[in-house]
Amino acid sequence: MILTVDIGNTTVCVCGVEKREAEGHTAVFCTKLETVPGKDGAAYKAELRDALRKADVEIGQIEGAVVSSVVPCLNRPIHACIRAVLGREPVWITCQSKTGLKMDVEYPEKVGVDRIVDAAWVAANCPLPAVTVDLGTATTFNVIDEGGVFRGGAIAVGMATGLKALAAKTAQLPELRLDTVDSAIGKNTEACMESGAVIGAAAMIDGLVARIEQELGKPVTLVLTGGMARYAEPFCTHPHIYDPQLLAKGLMLLYEWNVERPAPEKIWLLLPALRA
Numbered sequence: 404m405i406l407t408v409d410i411g412n413t414t415v416c417v418c419g420v421e422k423r424e425a426e427g428h429t430a431v432f433c434t435k436l437e438t439v440p441g442k443d444g445a446a447y448k449a450e451l452r453d454a455l456r457k458a459d460v461e462i463g464q465i466e467g468a469v470v471s472s473v474v475p476c477l478n479r480p481i482h483a484c485i486r487a488v489l490g491r492e493p494v495w496i497t498c499q500s501k502t503g504l505k506m507d508v509e510y511p512e513k514v515g516v517d518r519i520v521d522a523a524w525v526a527a528n529c530p531l532p533a534v535t536v537d538l539g540t541a542t543t544f545n546v547i548d549e550g551g552v553f554r555g556g557a558i559a560v561g562m563a564t565g566l567k568a569l570a571a572k573t574a575q576l577p578e579l580r581l582d583t584v585d586s587a588i589g590k591n592t593e594a595c596m597e598s599g600a601v602i603g604a605a606a607m608i609d610g611l612v613a614r615i616e617q618e619l620g621k622p623v624t625l626v627l628t629g630g631m632a633r634y635a636e637p638f639c640t641h642p643h644i645y646d647p648q649l650l651a652k653g654l655m656l657l658y659e660w661n662v663e664r665p666a667p668e669k670i671w672l673l674l675p676a677l678r679a
């Protein structure tokens with residue numbers, strides 16, 4: 404099992420991913436820790452140990468760890484946390500990692516690593532061209548053309564972020580926790596806000612993907628993921644795949660492609676140590 408860790412702006416998503424005979428890459432557990440800038444490695448260490456215990460995972464089952472981050476101030480604490488819990492160094496995914504993607508954007512080093520991981524999985528596993536949409540703090544769109552080229556995309560306000568901004572910037576709109584939505588026509592303030600956030604996000608996805616298809620001149624495979632995707636996904640009319648494990652599976656794939664294994668001659672050097 405590989406521990407995959409995605410440091411997002413709202414949550415640090417930790418999963419245990421295995422490669423299974425029949426199903427391929429599969430997340431066997433997932434847990435979300437809160438993203439708290441300033442929180443130290445020791446505090447995350449306690450939370451991670453607790454989460455692993457609750458998931459019934461023994462440290463010995465975990466062969467390695469891999470991390471993507473779009474919150475640089477948490478990189479050190481999370482690195483320290485993983486090293487302390489697993490006793491090994493995690494692999495960090497960056498724009499320099501082997502991803503199988505060719506980057507056709509102005510500043511590849513500025514693209515969020517979570518976007519690259521989503522795109523890399525889809526480029527390796529789905530019919531291309533494809534669009535991935537990750538509904539988290541932000542709603543991000545990635546466009547991968549039929550040659551496996553990352554062509555860029557779009558970044559829009561996330562559903563929960565939009566609702567928080569509305570409550571903060573208006574006198575009469577309440578704080579809201581999203582629930583299932585059943586109608587585009589809300590009959591009260593909360594229902595109106597939910598329609599705007601959820602069905603609005605779905606309509607934006609359908610509309611933006613249609614524009615992207617126009618620009619590419621081809622239909623795309625659409626893959627939806629992220630913490631908020633389950634709310635909007637039922638309202639997307641474009642054919643799509645909903646895969647809440649996209650980022651975790653992508654991280655394990657990139658672990659396999661980027662982990663440094665000892666060269667064969669070094670394995671002979673290690674053998675005496677292994678026997679001891």
Ligand SMILES: Nc1ncnc2c1ncn2[C@@H]1O[C@H](COP(=O)(O)OP(=O)(O)O)[C@@H](O)[C@H]1O
Pocket residue numbers: 410411412413414415416438538539540541561563564579580581582629630631
């Ligand atoms: N029912 C809900 N109502 C409001 N916000 C929610 C709900 N469920 C999850 N969230 C929010 O979903 C977002 C988390 O999505 P996630 O994909 O984990 O984000 P990120 O990758 O940006 O950290 C956050 O904005 C979180 O507060």
Ligand SMILES: CC(C)(COP(=O)(O)O)[C@@H](O)C(=O)NCCC(=O)O
Pocket residue numbers: 411412413473513514515516517518538539540541542543558561
């Ligand atoms: C767009 C994002 C804020 C999305 O982050 P998330 O919603 O996953 O927390 C993140 O991918 C990011 O900081 N990107 C850098 C800019 C870019 O991708 O072009």
Ligand SMILES: [K+]
Pocket residue numbers: 409411517537539629
């Ligand atoms: K994310």
